[in-house]
Amino acid sequence: VAILPQPILEVIESLSSLPGIGPKSASRLAFHLLRLDDNTLKRFGTQIQDLKNNLVTCQRCQNIASNDPCDICRDSSRNQSILCIIEDALDVVALEKAGHFKGHYHVLHGLLSPIDGIGPAQLKIAELEKRLQTEKIQEVILALNPTVEGEATVLYLTKRIGALISVKITRLAHGLPVGADLEYADEITLARALEGRRIVKSSE
Amino acid sequence: VAILPQPILEVIESLSSLPGIGPKSASRLAFHLLRLDDNTLKRFGTQIQDLKNNLVTCQRCQNIASNDPCDICRDSSRNQSILCIIEDALDVVALEKAGHFKGHYHVLHGLLSPIDGIGPAQLKIAELEKRLQTEKIQEVILALNPTVEGEATVLYLTKRIGALISVKITRLAHGLPVGADLEYADEITLARALEGRRIVKSSE
Numbered sequence: 001v002a003i004l005p006q007p008i009l010e011v012i013e014s015l016s017s018l019p020g021i022g023p024k025s026a027s028r029l030a031f032h033l034l035r036l037d038d039n040t041l042k043r044f045g046t047q048i049q050d051l052k053n054n055l056v057t058c059q060r061c062q063n064i065a066s067n068d069p070c071d072i073c074r075d076s077s078r079n080q081s082i083l084c085i086i087e088d089a090l091d092v093v094a095l096e097k098a099g100h101f102k103g104h105y106h107v108l109h110g111l112l113s114p115i116d117g118i119g120p121a122q123l124k125i126a127e128l129e130k131r132l133q134t135e136k137i138q139e140v141i142l143a144l145n146p147t148v149e150g151e152a153t154v155l156y157l158t159k160r161i162g163a164l165i166s167v168k169i170t171r172l173a174h175g176l177p178v179g180a181d182l183e184y185a186d187e188i189t190l191a192r193a194l195e196g197r198r199i200v201k202s203s204e
Numbered sequence: 205v206a207i208l209p210q211p212i213l214e215v216i217e218s219l220s221s222l223p224g225i226g227p228k229s230a231s232r233l234a235f236h237l238l239r240l241d242d243n244t245l246k247r248f249g250t251q252i253q254d255l256k257n258n259l260v261t262c263q264r265c266q267n268i269a270s271n272d273p274c275d276i277c278r279d280s281s282r283n284q285s286i287l288c289i290i291e292d293a294l295d296v297v298a299l300e301k302a303g304h305f306k307g308h309y310h311v312l313h314g315l316l317s318p319i320d321g322i323g324p325a326q327l328k329i330a331e332l333e334k335r336l337q338t339e340k341i342q343e344v345i346l347a348l349n350p351t352v353e354g355e356a357t358v359l360y361l362t363k364r365i366g367a368l369i370s371v372k373i374t375r376l377a378h379g380l381p382v383g384a385d386l387e388y389a390d391e392i393t394l395a396r397a398l399e400g401r402r403i404v405k406s407s408e
Contacts (some may be wrong), residue, residue: 003300004293005270012247018233024388031294033255034268042253044218049249050213051237064238090235096207100208110381183276184228188271 008034036127062107062124064089072096072105079103081138085157086127087111087145090183095143098190103141106131111149112156120156128157132165139168141197145182146172160201170197212238233375264335265327266311268293276300276309285309285342288344289332291315291349294387299347302394307345315353316360324360334359336369343372345401349386350376362404374401 004012008030015026033041057063058070065071072078072092086092087110108123129166131137140202142157144150158169173196185193208216212234220229261267262274268346269275276282276296286307290296291314299305312327335341346361348354363372377400389397 003276005259005268007251007258007270008268010251011255014251019236020229020232025224027294027297028224030255031292032223033252034259038256041255045249045251045253047211047214047249048252049220051234051245051249054211055209055238062309064209066211072207090231090316093207093231103258117262119375120210135225145384174314183231 018177059127060125061105062109063092063105079100081136082141083131083139084117084141084143086143087150087182091143094183094185095194096188098194100191100194101141103139106168108144108153111147111151113142113149120160123153123163125157125160129160129164130165132161136193137167138203139170141171142171142200143182143194144171145180147179154200162201166203168203169200171200173197215330260297263331265309266313266331267296267309268311281306285340286345287335287339287341287343288345288348291354291386292367295347298387298389298394299398304389304395304398305345307343312348312357315348315351316357317353324364327357329361329364333364333368336365336371341371342407343374345398346373346375346404347386348375349384351383358404366405370407372407373404375404377401 009125011030011033012023012026015021015029015087016023021029028091033044036044054066055064056066056068058065058068059075060069060073079102082101083106084095084101084103085106085108086095087108089107092105092107106124106128108125108128110118110123112118112120112123132140140157140161142154144153154171161167161169172193182190215234215237216227219225219233220227223231237248241247254294258270259268260270260272262272262277264268264273264277267274267276279392283306286305287310288299288307289310289312290299291312293311296309296311299309310328310332312329312332313402314322314327316322316327318325336344344361344365346358347358356373365371365373386394
């Protein structure tokens with residue numbers, strides 16, 4: 001498509017590199033952008049440029065946030081004794097929307113996946129261990145996707161946490177269809193999965 | 205989703221406003237952007253900001269281009285006597301990819317659609333009339349989408365051009381499925397549609 005001017009080609013190329021956007025969709029999106037008024041276009045570009053500028057990692061839960069500690073970690077009305085371990089920030093959004101969980105979170109920023117070179121050192125597991133040793137946690141919920149990587153991470157964390165402290169470890173009930181993605185689950189399914197969580201290892 | 209920091213929410217909102225991107229896709233895209241390295245993210249933002257900066261409208265064919273006149277209008281090897289009228293720049297890309305047409309283009313930048321407030325004055329029809337009066341054009345191809353708006357525009361232009369000059373007016377053959385979009389047609393279908401173009405009004 002050397003028929004199009006360079007600036008349009010560049011935007012199409014960048015858009016095509018995003019997940020789920022093919023070359024045809026990218027072209028349509030680029031031409032949609034061309035039809036936006038100048039201010040809207042500038043604002044959109046600036047938003048993308050500045051996306052990371054005002055974001056920090058909460059040193060407690062490791063979530064991406066506007067401030068450190070984040071609003072959830074600051075919230076004294078939440079139950080300090082239950083810690084929910086999730087893969088990424090969108091899972092926090094999904095669980096908060098479900099509205100059923102009132103404890104704290106710990107974001108791993110990924111799941112174990114040796115094929116992709118993601119081992120325990122690439123995840124926020126050292127930070128998790130520090131929390132488990134310093135905070136008075138009575139239950140750890142492993143709210144990970146029911147995929148191969150999620151299962152592997154559940155097994156690994158169960159063993160590692162169990163070796164560290166005596167704590168109840170639970171996982172989400174199989175209300176989630178196996179192979180699906182946690183963040184796409186509806187609120188009710190997520191709430192059920194939380195209610196029906198099973199003990200992987202009791203604290204005794 | 206007030207759980208997410210403001211900069212992420214803003215990007216999600218802007219992405220959601222794009223055609224074909226819902227709130228869930230927008231969230232996933234925003235988190236994909238967060239995982240890009242700083243340089244890639246800055247470059248993407250800059251590309252969007254600068255998208256329109258180096259673009260001009262070719263004063264001959266009205267296409268969006270890097271220079272005026274555009275590369276196609278400058279190309280002396282193309283047939284100056286055949287003018288292909290299309291809705292927008294993506295149709296030029298589609299026809300150029302089909303590789304069958306070697307004449308010139310005129311971009312209307314839309315189709316007649318009274319419901320949306322798009323009348324002849326909103327399209328590049330005055331510019332088209334000027335070209336028809338000054339250039340030695342022997343055939344006008346109305347390569348417009350076979351939709352209600354496309355049909356209306358074909359009828360209107362046939363009448364208006366016919367009143368202005370004596371010229372052969374053709375339209376693309378119905379190789380295109382009715383209701384579909386020209387720019388999604390495959391190369392062969394587009395080439396067939398060009399070969400089988402029918403006379404709407406002969407030059408006599």
